Amino acid sequence: MLQRPVEPAVYTSKDYATLCKSLGVTQSMGAIGSSADNALAESFNAALKREVLQDAACWTDELTCRRQTFRWLTRYNTKRRHSWCRYQPPTAYETAYTATLATAA
Template identity: 60%
Template sequence: MSAGTVPHVRHRSHRDRGSLVGAIFHSDHGSVYTSKAYAALCEQLGVTQSTGVVGTSADNSLTESFNATLKRELLAGRSAFPDQATAYRAVFRWANRYNTRRRHSAIGNISPNAYEAARSATLAEAA
Protein backbone atom coordinates (compact mmCIF):
# COMPACT_ATOMS: atom_id res chain seq x y z
CA MET A 1 0.00 0.00 0.00
CA SER A 2 1.50 3.30 -0.98
CA ALA A 3 1.68 6.13 1.49
CA GLY A 4 -0.65 8.22 -0.69
CA THR A 5 -3.41 5.60 -0.77
CA VAL A 6 -4.62 5.78 2.82
CA PRO A 7 -5.44 9.53 3.04
CA HIS A 8 -7.08 9.45 -0.40
CA VAL A 9 -9.34 6.54 0.55
CA ARG A 10 -10.09 8.04 3.95
CA HIS A 11 -10.92 11.43 2.46
CA ARG A 12 -13.23 10.07 -0.23
CA SER A 13 -15.01 7.69 2.13
CA HIS A 14 -15.59 10.31 4.78
CA ARG A 15 -16.66 12.87 2.19
CA ASP A 16 -19.16 10.52 0.56
CA ARG A 17 -20.48 8.74 3.64
CA GLY A 18 -19.25 10.63 6.66
CA SER A 19 -18.27 7.35 8.30
CA LEU A 20 -17.50 3.75 7.47
CA VAL A 21 -18.29 2.40 10.93
CA GLY A 22 -20.05 -0.94 10.52
CA ALA A 23 -19.05 -1.41 6.88
CA ILE A 24 -17.74 -4.79 5.77
CA PHE A 25 -14.88 -4.92 3.26
CA HIS A 26 -14.64 -8.27 1.49
CA SER A 27 -11.40 -8.99 -0.31
CA ASP A 28 -9.15 -11.75 -1.48
CA HIS A 29 -6.06 -12.86 0.42
CA GLY A 30 -3.73 -10.44 -1.36
CA SER A 31 -0.80 -9.02 0.57
CA VAL A 32 -2.23 -5.49 0.66
CA TYR A 33 -5.48 -6.63 2.25
CA THR A 34 -3.81 -8.93 4.77
CA SER A 35 -1.10 -6.48 5.83
CA LYS A 36 -0.91 -5.09 9.36
CA ALA A 37 -1.15 -1.53 7.99
CA TYR A 38 -4.40 -2.29 6.17
CA ALA A 39 -5.84 -4.06 9.21
CA ALA A 40 -4.96 -1.04 11.35
CA LEU A 41 -6.65 1.30 8.85
CA CYS A 42 -9.81 -0.82 8.84
CA GLU A 43 -9.85 -0.88 12.63
CA GLN A 44 -9.36 2.90 12.78
CA LEU A 45 -12.27 3.43 10.35
CA GLY A 46 -14.54 0.88 12.04
CA VAL A 47 -14.54 -1.40 9.01
CA THR A 48 -14.81 -5.16 9.45
CA GLN A 49 -12.48 -7.11 7.18
CA SER A 50 -13.81 -10.20 5.46
CA THR A 51 -11.91 -12.64 3.29
CA GLY A 52 -13.18 -15.68 1.50
CA VAL A 53 -11.98 -19.20 1.91
CA VAL A 54 -9.11 -19.94 -0.46
CA GLY A 55 -10.41 -21.87 -3.45
CA THR A 56 -14.10 -21.14 -2.79
CA SER A 57 -15.44 -19.07 -5.65
CA ALA A 58 -18.90 -18.68 -4.07
CA ASP A 59 -17.40 -16.28 -1.51
CA ASN A 60 -16.75 -13.80 -4.29
CA SER A 61 -19.90 -14.24 -6.36
CA LEU A 62 -21.20 -10.72 -5.72
CA THR A 63 -17.88 -9.16 -6.66
CA GLU A 64 -17.53 -11.42 -9.67
CA SER A 65 -21.00 -10.40 -10.84
CA PHE A 66 -20.18 -6.70 -10.40
CA ASN A 67 -16.88 -7.08 -12.27
CA ALA A 68 -18.58 -9.01 -15.09
CA THR A 69 -21.14 -6.22 -15.46
CA LEU A 70 -18.39 -3.60 -15.50
CA LYS A 71 -16.48 -5.50 -18.16
CA ARG A 72 -19.56 -6.14 -20.28
CA GLU A 73 -20.91 -2.59 -20.13
CA LEU A 74 -17.72 -0.54 -20.16
CA LEU A 75 -14.87 -2.61 -21.51
CA ALA A 76 -16.43 -4.88 -24.13
CA GLY A 77 -15.11 -4.03 -27.58
CA ARG A 78 -12.57 -1.53 -26.25
CA SER A 79 -8.94 -2.40 -26.95
CA ALA A 80 -7.37 -0.03 -24.42
CA PHE A 81 -7.64 3.35 -22.78
CA PRO A 82 -5.15 5.97 -23.94
CA ASP A 83 -3.89 6.53 -20.39
CA GLN A 84 -4.58 5.77 -16.74
CA ALA A 85 -6.46 9.03 -16.09
CA THR A 86 -8.91 8.32 -18.93
CA ALA A 87 -9.49 4.79 -17.63
CA TYR A 88 -10.07 6.11 -14.10
CA ARG A 89 -12.61 8.68 -15.30
CA ALA A 90 -14.47 6.11 -17.41
CA VAL A 91 -14.72 3.62 -14.53
CA PHE A 92 -15.70 6.42 -12.12
CA ARG A 93 -18.51 7.58 -14.44
CA TRP A 94 -19.72 4.00 -14.88
CA ALA A 95 -19.69 3.30 -11.12
CA ASN A 96 -21.44 6.59 -10.42
CA ARG A 97 -24.21 5.69 -12.87
CA TYR A 98 -24.36 2.14 -11.48
CA ASN A 99 -24.97 3.45 -7.95
CA THR A 100 -27.09 6.53 -8.60
CA ARG A 101 -29.20 5.99 -11.72
CA ARG A 102 -29.14 2.35 -12.80
CA ARG A 103 -32.13 0.38 -11.58
CA HIS A 104 -31.49 -3.05 -10.08
CA SER A 105 -34.20 -5.69 -10.17
CA ALA A 106 -32.98 -7.42 -7.00
CA ILE A 107 -33.79 -4.32 -4.93
CA GLY A 108 -37.15 -3.33 -6.37
CA ASN A 109 -35.97 -1.61 -9.56
CA ILE A 110 -34.38 1.34 -7.78
CA SER A 111 -30.77 2.48 -7.64
CA PRO A 112 -28.44 1.20 -4.91
CA ASN A 113 -28.18 4.73 -3.45
CA ALA A 114 -31.98 5.04 -3.28
CA TYR A 115 -32.20 1.59 -1.68
CA GLU A 116 -29.55 2.45 0.90
CA ALA A 117 -31.22 5.78 1.72
CA ALA A 118 -34.63 4.10 2.15
CA ARG A 119 -33.12 1.32 4.26
CA SER A 120 -31.22 3.79 6.45
CA ALA A 121 -34.38 5.82 7.03
CA THR A 122 -36.29 2.65 7.96
CA LEU A 123 -33.56 1.56 10.37
CA ALA A 124 -33.48 4.98 12.03
CA GLU A 125 -37.25 4.93 12.52
CA ALA A 126 -37.10 1.41 13.98
CA ALA A 127 -34.43 2.44 16.47
Protein backbone atom coordinates in the same frame (compact mmCIF):
# COMPACT_ATOMS: atom_id res chain seq x y z
CA MET B 1 -6.81 -2.81 -18.24
CA LEU B 2 -8.13 -4.41 -15.07
CA GLN B 3 -5.55 -6.62 -13.44
CA ARG B 4 -5.89 -9.82 -11.45
CA PRO B 5 -6.30 -9.35 -7.71
CA VAL B 6 -3.23 -9.69 -5.53
CA GLU B 7 -2.26 -13.28 -4.89
CA PRO B 8 -3.64 -14.81 -1.64
CA ALA B 9 -0.15 -15.02 -0.11
CA VAL B 10 -0.12 -11.22 0.24
CA TYR B 11 -3.36 -11.29 2.25
CA THR B 12 -1.97 -13.83 4.68
CA SER B 13 1.47 -12.29 5.18
CA LYS B 14 2.46 -10.98 8.61
CA ASP B 15 3.44 -7.59 7.16
CA TYR B 16 0.02 -7.20 5.58
CA ALA B 17 -1.72 -8.24 8.82
CA THR B 18 0.37 -5.69 10.75
CA LEU B 19 -0.50 -2.94 8.27
CA CYS B 20 -4.21 -3.77 8.45
CA LYS B 21 -4.09 -3.72 12.25
CA SER B 22 -2.30 -0.36 12.31
CA LEU B 23 -4.93 1.10 9.97
CA GLY B 24 -7.81 -0.38 11.96
CA VAL B 25 -8.88 -2.61 9.06
CA THR B 26 -10.38 -6.04 9.73
CA GLN B 27 -9.05 -8.72 7.39
CA SER B 28 -11.56 -11.04 5.76
CA MET B 29 -10.96 -14.11 3.64
CA GLY B 30 -13.48 -16.62 2.34
CA ALA B 31 -12.83 -20.31 2.27
CA ILE B 32 -10.73 -21.45 -0.67
CA GLY B 33 -12.89 -23.15 -3.26
CA SER B 34 -16.14 -21.79 -1.85
CA SER B 35 -18.73 -21.04 -4.52
CA ALA B 36 -19.23 -17.60 -3.00
CA ASP B 37 -15.50 -16.89 -2.90
CA ASN B 38 -14.92 -13.67 -4.85
CA ALA B 39 -18.28 -13.97 -6.64
CA LEU B 40 -19.41 -10.43 -5.89
CA ALA B 41 -16.17 -8.87 -7.10
CA GLU B 42 -16.17 -11.02 -10.24
CA SER B 43 -19.76 -10.04 -11.04
CA PHE B 44 -19.06 -6.35 -10.45
CA ASN B 45 -15.88 -6.39 -12.57
CA ALA B 46 -17.68 -8.25 -15.36
CA ALA B 47 -20.44 -5.61 -15.42
CA LEU B 48 -17.86 -2.81 -15.47
CA LYS B 49 -15.95 -4.37 -18.36
CA ARG B 50 -19.10 -5.24 -20.30
CA GLU B 51 -20.73 -1.83 -19.93
CA VAL B 52 -17.70 0.47 -20.14
CA LEU B 53 -15.02 -1.28 -22.16
CA GLN B 54 -17.50 -3.17 -24.33
CA ASP B 55 -15.30 -4.80 -27.01
CA ALA B 56 -12.10 -2.87 -26.26
CA ALA B 57 -9.20 -4.70 -24.62
CA CYS B 58 -8.20 -1.77 -22.39
CA TRP B 59 -8.44 1.97 -21.91
CA THR B 60 -6.21 4.27 -23.93
CA ASP B 61 -4.68 5.91 -20.84
CA GLU B 62 -5.07 6.20 -17.06
CA LEU B 63 -7.04 9.45 -17.14
CA THR B 64 -9.59 8.00 -19.56
CA CYS B 65 -9.89 4.92 -17.35
CA ARG B 66 -10.49 7.02 -14.25
CA ARG B 67 -13.07 9.27 -15.93
CA GLN B 68 -15.05 6.46 -17.55
CA THR B 69 -14.98 4.35 -14.39
CA PHE B 70 -16.11 7.28 -12.23
CA ARG B 71 -18.90 8.10 -14.69
CA TRP B 72 -20.02 4.45 -14.72
CA LEU B 73 -19.89 4.15 -10.90
CA THR B 74 -21.98 7.27 -10.50
CA ARG B 75 -24.57 5.88 -12.90
CA TYR B 76 -24.34 2.41 -11.30
CA ASN B 77 -25.19 3.81 -7.86
CA THR B 78 -27.67 6.57 -8.74
CA LYS B 79 -29.51 5.68 -11.96
CA ARG B 80 -28.95 2.03 -12.99
CA ARG B 81 -31.77 -0.24 -11.83
CA HIS B 82 -30.81 -3.36 -9.90
CA SER B 83 -32.88 -6.51 -9.51
CA TRP B 84 -31.83 -6.94 -5.87
CA CYS B 85 -33.51 -3.67 -4.90
CA ARG B 86 -36.83 -4.11 -6.71
CA TYR B 87 -35.52 -2.65 -9.98
CA GLN B 88 -34.76 0.74 -8.46
CA PRO B 89 -31.46 2.60 -8.36
CA PRO B 90 -29.63 1.82 -5.09
CA THR B 91 -29.85 5.40 -3.82
CA ALA B 92 -33.65 5.50 -4.33
CA TYR B 93 -34.05 2.11 -2.67
CA GLU B 94 -31.96 3.10 0.35
CA THR B 95 -33.80 6.40 0.74
CA ALA B 96 -37.18 4.64 0.68
CA TYR B 97 -35.96 1.83 2.96
CA THR B 98 -34.44 4.08 5.61
CA ALA B 99 -37.64 6.18 5.70
CA THR B 100 -39.53 3.09 6.92
CA LEU B 101 -37.11 2.29 9.77
CA ALA B 102 -38.07 3.12 13.32
CA THR B 103 -35.89 5.69 15.01
CA ALA B 104 -33.57 4.47 17.71
CA ALA B 105 -34.40 5.34 21.30
